[in-house]
Amino acid sequence: MNICVFLSAAELDERYTRPAREFAELIGKGGHTLVWGGSEAGLMKVVADGVKDAGGRLVGVSVEFLHTLAREDADEMLIARDLAERKAMLLERSDAIVIMVGGTGTLDEATEILELKKHGLHTKPVVLLNTAGFYDGLKQQFQRMDKEGFLPVPLTDLVFFAEDGVAALAYLEESAGVR
Structure with missing residues (x-):
């Protein structure tokens, strides 16, 4: 499976690099391909190395x-x-998407991927990997959007919230029929 990972190129501390490295190892050991922003910096490098x-x-x-x-x-x-062409190419080359910790660029990528899925322009599974509670606030906002009728499809059809890499990869493999 080609797994697109959106994440930061920033140098981050161990509470983000350790889980990122662990998730990356799961991708590699599972025989999957990482599709990513291609950077040799920060968290992007950590995941690519793993x-x-x-x-x-x-x-x-x-x-x-x-x-x-x-x-x-x-x-x-x-x-x-x-950047617009980059996002399109990343989506085209992937079978599934994982959103890891990141800044405004990662948030832009995440919302575009979810908007495209909301409109049926792709059906790929999307996981928001909530490392160290990084996306707790965003998860709460999405839940509010869902509850108050701002999403035309259920939130659970758009994105799966995973607390760790094991849960993220299990969801992706189940969604893709990989055992």
Whole structure:
């Protein structure tokens, strides 16, 4: 399975890097491919290293203005013209999406993926990996949107909230019929 992971390229502390590394190892050991922003920096590097070290493949999609940060030993590296094209390419190359901790770029990617799914423009499983409670506030906001009628489909049809990498990968594999 090609698993797209949206996440930060920032240098983060152990409460985020340790779970990210553990999830990456699960991806690699499961024989899956990481599809990610292609960066050799921060949490993106941690996850790519973990997948590669555990025997998984790496498919990066960088963007022209960040191409100097692209990982050189990726199995495949694509360069998009801009961020919009990058998001489209990431979605196209993936079978499933995981949203990990990140800043405004990750939040932009997450909301676009969910908006496209809401409108039926893709049916890929989406997991929001809530490491260290990072997305508690966002989860609460989504639940409120659902409860108050702002979502035309049930929240559970849009996204699965996982507290750890084991639950995230189990959900993705179950959704894809992988055992």
